[in-house]
Amino acid sequence: MTDRVLIARIGAPHGVRGEVRLFAFGDDPLALKHYDLTDAGGKRAFHIATMRAAKDHFVARLKGVDDRNAAEALTNTDLYVSRDALPPADDEDTFYHADLIGLAVEDPAGMRLGTVTAMFDFGAGDILEYAPEGGGKTRLIPFTKEAVPVIDIPGRRVVVVEPAETEGEEEAEEDKPD
Missing domain, CATH: 2.30.30.240 (PRC-barrel domain)
Known part of the structure:
Protein backbone atom coordinates (compact mmCIF):
# COMPACT_ATOMS: atom_id res chain seq x y z
CA MET A 1 0.00 0.00 0.00
CA THR A 2 1.11 3.52 -0.70
CA ASP A 3 1.04 6.44 1.72
CA ARG A 4 -0.55 8.71 -0.90
CA VAL A 5 -3.64 8.08 -3.01
CA LEU A 6 -4.45 9.53 -6.44
CA ILE A 7 -7.69 11.42 -5.91
CA ALA A 8 -8.09 13.79 -8.88
CA ARG A 9 -6.57 15.02 -12.13
CA ILE A 10 -6.38 18.56 -13.41
CA GLY A 11 -7.67 18.87 -16.97
CA ALA A 12 -7.53 21.70 -19.46
CA PRO A 13 -8.10 25.33 -18.46
CA HIS A 14 -11.63 26.64 -18.23
CA GLY A 15 -11.85 30.23 -19.40
CA VAL A 16 -9.16 32.88 -19.11
CA ARG A 17 -9.08 33.59 -15.38
CA GLY A 18 -7.14 30.52 -14.23
CA GLU A 19 -9.93 28.05 -13.59
CA VAL A 20 -9.30 24.40 -14.48
CA ARG A 21 -11.34 21.36 -15.30
CA LEU A 22 -11.01 18.90 -12.44
CA PHE A 23 -11.74 15.18 -12.65
CA ALA A 24 -12.38 13.67 -9.22
CA PHE A 25 -11.82 9.98 -8.46
CA GLY A 26 -13.98 9.29 -5.45
CA ASP A 27 -17.44 9.06 -3.98
CA ASP A 28 -17.35 12.57 -2.49
CA PRO A 29 -15.70 14.93 -4.98
CA LEU A 30 -16.55 18.03 -2.95
CA ALA A 31 -14.34 16.69 -0.14
CA LEU A 32 -11.37 17.66 -2.34
CA LYS A 33 -11.75 21.21 -1.02
CA HIS A 34 -10.77 19.99 2.45
CA TYR A 35 -7.66 17.99 1.59
CA ASP A 36 -4.03 19.01 1.30
CA LEU A 37 -3.33 17.98 -2.31
CA THR A 38 0.09 17.44 -3.87
CA ASP A 39 1.48 16.52 -7.27
CA ALA A 40 2.93 13.06 -8.01
CA GLY A 41 6.33 13.99 -6.59
CA GLY A 42 4.82 15.46 -3.44
CA LYS A 43 6.75 18.67 -4.04
CA ARG A 44 3.99 21.03 -5.14
CA ALA A 45 0.94 21.66 -2.96
CA PHE A 46 -2.50 22.61 -4.27
CA HIS A 47 -5.51 24.05 -2.48
CA ILE A 48 -8.94 24.36 -4.03
CA ALA A 49 -10.45 27.80 -3.47
CA THR A 50 -13.75 27.15 -5.27
CA MET A 51 -15.30 24.24 -7.07
CA ARG A 52 -18.52 23.73 -8.99
CA ALA A 53 -20.04 20.86 -10.94
CA ALA A 54 -19.96 20.86 -14.73
CA LYS A 55 -21.14 18.27 -17.26
CA ASP A 56 -18.72 15.39 -16.62
CA HIS A 57 -16.17 17.14 -14.41
CA PHE A 58 -15.80 20.03 -12.00
CA VAL A 59 -14.57 23.54 -12.59
CA ALA A 60 -12.12 24.59 -9.90
CA ARG A 61 -10.12 27.63 -8.96
CA LEU A 62 -6.81 26.71 -7.34
CA LYS A 63 -5.15 29.13 -4.94
CA GLY A 64 -2.23 30.85 -6.68
CA VAL A 65 -3.43 30.00 -10.21
CA ASP A 66 -4.69 33.33 -11.54
CA ASP A 67 -4.55 33.16 -15.33
CA ARG A 68 -4.98 30.81 -18.25
CA ASN A 69 -1.22 30.33 -18.76
CA ALA A 70 -0.76 29.12 -15.19
CA ALA A 71 -3.79 26.84 -15.59
CA GLU A 72 -2.46 25.42 -18.89
CA ALA A 73 0.83 24.52 -17.21
CA LEU A 74 -1.11 22.23 -14.82
CA THR A 75 -3.00 20.27 -17.49
CA ASN A 76 -2.91 16.52 -16.73
CA THR A 77 -1.38 17.01 -13.29
CA ASP A 78 -2.42 14.17 -10.97
CA LEU A 79 -3.44 15.22 -7.47
CA TYR A 80 -2.69 13.04 -4.46
CA VAL A 81 -3.78 13.08 -0.84
CA SER A 82 -2.20 11.45 2.18
CA ARG A 83 -3.84 8.09 2.96
CA ASP A 84 -4.14 9.18 6.60
CA ALA A 85 -6.44 12.03 5.57
CA LEU A 86 -8.92 9.71 3.83
CA PRO A 87 -11.83 8.09 5.62
CA PRO A 88 -11.79 4.31 6.08
CA ALA A 89 -13.73 2.23 3.55
CA ASP A 90 -17.45 2.12 4.39
CA ASP A 91 -17.87 -1.60 3.77
CA GLU A 92 -16.09 -4.74 2.59
CA ASP A 93 -16.88 -3.97 -1.07
CA THR A 94 -15.22 -0.53 -1.07
CA PHE A 95 -11.54 -0.21 -2.00
CA TYR A 96 -9.05 2.45 -2.83
Whole structure:
Protein backbone atom coordinates (compact mmCIF):
# COMPACT_ATOMS: atom_id res chain seq x y z
CA MET A 1 0.00 0.00 0.00
CA THR A 2 1.11 3.52 -0.70
CA ASP A 3 1.04 6.44 1.72
CA ARG A 4 -0.55 8.71 -0.90
CA VAL A 5 -3.64 8.08 -3.01
CA LEU A 6 -4.45 9.53 -6.44
CA ILE A 7 -7.69 11.42 -5.91
CA ALA A 8 -8.09 13.79 -8.88
CA ARG A 9 -6.57 15.02 -12.13
CA ILE A 10 -6.38 18.56 -13.41
CA GLY A 11 -7.67 18.87 -16.97
CA ALA A 12 -7.53 21.70 -19.46
CA PRO A 13 -8.10 25.33 -18.46
CA HIS A 14 -11.63 26.64 -18.23
CA GLY A 15 -11.85 30.23 -19.40
CA VAL A 16 -9.16 32.88 -19.11
CA ARG A 17 -9.08 33.59 -15.38
CA GLY A 18 -7.14 30.52 -14.23
CA GLU A 19 -9.93 28.05 -13.59
CA VAL A 20 -9.30 24.40 -14.48
CA ARG A 21 -11.34 21.36 -15.30
CA LEU A 22 -11.01 18.90 -12.44
CA PHE A 23 -11.74 15.18 -12.65
CA ALA A 24 -12.38 13.67 -9.22
CA PHE A 25 -11.82 9.98 -8.46
CA GLY A 26 -13.98 9.29 -5.45
CA ASP A 27 -17.44 9.06 -3.98
CA ASP A 28 -17.35 12.57 -2.49
CA PRO A 29 -15.70 14.93 -4.98
CA LEU A 30 -16.55 18.03 -2.95
CA ALA A 31 -14.34 16.69 -0.14
CA LEU A 32 -11.37 17.66 -2.34
CA LYS A 33 -11.75 21.21 -1.02
CA HIS A 34 -10.77 19.99 2.45
CA TYR A 35 -7.66 17.99 1.59
CA ASP A 36 -4.03 19.01 1.30
CA LEU A 37 -3.33 17.98 -2.31
CA THR A 38 0.09 17.44 -3.87
CA ASP A 39 1.48 16.52 -7.27
CA ALA A 40 2.93 13.06 -8.01
CA GLY A 41 6.33 13.99 -6.59
CA GLY A 42 4.82 15.46 -3.44
CA LYS A 43 6.75 18.67 -4.04
CA ARG A 44 3.99 21.03 -5.14
CA ALA A 45 0.94 21.66 -2.96
CA PHE A 46 -2.50 22.61 -4.27
CA HIS A 47 -5.51 24.05 -2.48
CA ILE A 48 -8.94 24.36 -4.03
CA ALA A 49 -10.45 27.80 -3.47
CA THR A 50 -13.75 27.15 -5.27
CA MET A 51 -15.30 24.24 -7.07
CA ARG A 52 -18.52 23.73 -8.99
CA ALA A 53 -20.04 20.86 -10.94
CA ALA A 54 -19.96 20.86 -14.73
CA LYS A 55 -21.14 18.27 -17.26
CA ASP A 56 -18.72 15.39 -16.62
CA HIS A 57 -16.17 17.14 -14.41
CA PHE A 58 -15.80 20.03 -12.00
CA VAL A 59 -14.57 23.54 -12.59
CA ALA A 60 -12.12 24.59 -9.90
CA ARG A 61 -10.12 27.63 -8.96
CA LEU A 62 -6.81 26.71 -7.34
CA LYS A 63 -5.15 29.13 -4.94
CA GLY A 64 -2.23 30.85 -6.68
CA VAL A 65 -3.43 30.00 -10.21
CA ASP A 66 -4.69 33.33 -11.54
CA ASP A 67 -4.55 33.16 -15.33
CA ARG A 68 -4.98 30.81 -18.25
CA ASN A 69 -1.22 30.33 -18.76
CA ALA A 70 -0.76 29.12 -15.19
CA ALA A 71 -3.79 26.84 -15.59
CA GLU A 72 -2.46 25.42 -18.89
CA ALA A 73 0.83 24.52 -17.21
CA LEU A 74 -1.11 22.23 -14.82
CA THR A 75 -3.00 20.27 -17.49
CA ASN A 76 -2.91 16.52 -16.73
CA THR A 77 -1.38 17.01 -13.29
CA ASP A 78 -2.42 14.17 -10.97
CA LEU A 79 -3.44 15.22 -7.47
CA TYR A 80 -2.69 13.04 -4.46
CA VAL A 81 -3.78 13.08 -0.84
CA SER A 82 -2.20 11.45 2.18
CA ARG A 83 -3.84 8.09 2.96
CA ASP A 84 -4.14 9.18 6.60
CA ALA A 85 -6.44 12.03 5.57
CA LEU A 86 -8.92 9.71 3.83
CA PRO A 87 -11.83 8.09 5.62
CA PRO A 88 -11.79 4.31 6.08
CA ALA A 89 -13.73 2.23 3.55
CA ASP A 90 -17.45 2.12 4.39
CA ASP A 91 -17.87 -1.60 3.77
CA GLU A 92 -16.09 -4.74 2.59
CA ASP A 93 -16.88 -3.97 -1.07
CA THR A 94 -15.22 -0.53 -1.07
CA PHE A 95 -11.54 -0.21 -2.00
CA TYR A 96 -9.05 2.45 -2.83
CA HIS A 97 -7.61 1.64 -6.25
CA ALA A 98 -4.13 2.18 -4.84
CA ASP A 99 -4.70 -0.79 -2.50
CA LEU A 100 -5.31 -3.10 -5.46
CA ILE A 101 -2.20 -2.22 -7.47
CA GLY A 102 0.45 -4.90 -7.04
CA LEU A 103 -1.89 -7.62 -5.76
CA ALA A 104 -1.45 -11.14 -7.13
CA VAL A 105 -4.11 -12.23 -9.63
CA GLU A 106 -5.28 -15.83 -9.30
CA ASP A 107 -7.88 -17.98 -11.02
CA PRO A 108 -10.59 -19.68 -8.91
CA ALA A 109 -8.38 -22.78 -8.51
CA GLY A 110 -5.58 -20.69 -6.98
CA MET A 111 -3.26 -20.67 -10.00
CA ARG A 112 -1.33 -17.41 -10.26
CA LEU A 113 -2.21 -15.48 -13.42
CA GLY A 114 -0.31 -12.24 -12.89
CA THR A 115 -0.20 -8.96 -10.99
CA VAL A 116 -2.66 -6.04 -10.88
CA THR A 117 -1.06 -3.09 -12.67
CA ALA A 118 -3.85 -0.50 -12.87
CA MET A 119 -7.51 0.35 -12.41
CA PHE A 120 -9.42 2.36 -15.01
CA ASP A 121 -12.87 3.86 -15.40
CA PHE A 122 -13.62 4.80 -19.00
CA GLY A 123 -17.21 5.69 -18.15
CA ALA A 124 -18.88 2.28 -18.08
CA GLY A 125 -17.51 1.07 -14.75
CA ASP A 126 -14.18 0.11 -13.26
CA ILE A 127 -11.77 -2.09 -15.20
CA LEU A 128 -8.93 -4.05 -13.58
CA GLU A 129 -5.73 -4.40 -15.62
CA TYR A 130 -3.18 -7.09 -14.87
CA ALA A 131 0.16 -8.17 -16.32
CA PRO A 132 0.23 -11.91 -17.11
CA GLU A 133 2.70 -14.04 -15.18
CA GLY A 134 4.73 -15.07 -18.24
CA GLY A 135 4.77 -11.62 -19.83
CA GLY A 136 2.87 -10.48 -22.88
CA LYS A 137 -0.06 -8.12 -23.30
CA THR A 138 -1.85 -6.92 -20.20
CA ARG A 139 -5.39 -8.18 -19.65
CA LEU A 140 -8.45 -6.08 -18.84
CA ILE A 141 -11.19 -7.52 -16.63
CA PRO A 142 -14.44 -5.78 -15.62
CA PHE A 143 -14.22 -4.97 -11.92
CA THR A 144 -17.51 -6.63 -11.02
CA LYS A 145 -18.41 -9.20 -8.38
CA GLU A 146 -18.88 -11.81 -11.14
CA ALA A 147 -15.47 -11.22 -12.77
CA VAL A 148 -13.54 -10.48 -9.55
CA PRO A 149 -15.36 -12.46 -6.84
CA VAL A 150 -12.56 -12.34 -4.24
CA ILE A 151 -10.58 -9.30 -3.14
CA ASP A 152 -8.26 -10.26 -0.30
CA ILE A 153 -6.30 -7.14 0.63
CA PRO A 154 -4.63 -8.71 3.72
CA GLY A 155 -3.70 -11.77 1.62
CA ARG A 156 -2.44 -9.48 -1.20
CA ARG A 157 -4.50 -11.24 -3.90
CA VAL A 158 -7.59 -11.06 -6.09
CA VAL A 159 -9.36 -13.90 -7.82
CA VAL A 160 -10.57 -13.32 -11.37
CA VAL A 161 -12.93 -15.32 -13.51
CA GLU A 162 -11.75 -14.85 -17.07
CA PRO A 163 -14.55 -14.28 -19.59
CA ALA A 164 -15.15 -17.31 -21.79
CA GLU A 165 -13.72 -16.96 -25.26
CA THR A 166 -16.29 -16.98 -28.01
CA GLU A 167 -16.22 -19.74 -30.58
CA GLY A 168 -15.11 -17.33 -33.33
CA GLU A 169 -12.18 -16.07 -31.24
CA GLU A 170 -11.03 -19.63 -30.48
CA GLU A 171 -11.11 -20.54 -34.17
CA ALA A 172 -9.25 -17.36 -35.11
CA GLU A 173 -6.55 -18.19 -32.53
CA GLU A 174 -6.15 -21.71 -33.92
CA ASP A 175 -5.78 -20.37 -37.48
CA LYS A 176 -2.99 -17.92 -36.59
CA PRO A 177 0.47 -18.88 -37.86
CA ASP A 178 3.13 -19.48 -35.18
